[in-house]
Amino acid sequence: MRSENLVLSVLCAAAVVIAVTIAWRGRNLQLVTVRSTGPQSAGAAAQDALRSVATVLAAGLAAGLLVAGLGGRLMMRILAARRAIAPRVV
DSSP states (O other): OHHHHHHHHHHHHHHHHHHHHHHHHGGGOOOOOOOOOSOOOHHHHHHHHHHHHHHHHHHHHHHIIIIIIIHHHHHHHHHHHHHHHSOOOO
């Protein structure tokens, strides 16, 4: 069981490092500006809004999985290992 914990901890740490690396490399990317070509129909405007919402939700889900999910799991493993090594005296 200890080897499984070690493997999971290493995988979580690697995933967090990858997420931080991706975020660091993308810090200087230019923002994409949308230029309106004129009045849009209601359907085209709704489609653009839906596409924007879907993009933001997908990015948030990916970031949440990498940072909150795996990073939180890594911290739980570290805290559990620390508690197992030095149990609290009551």
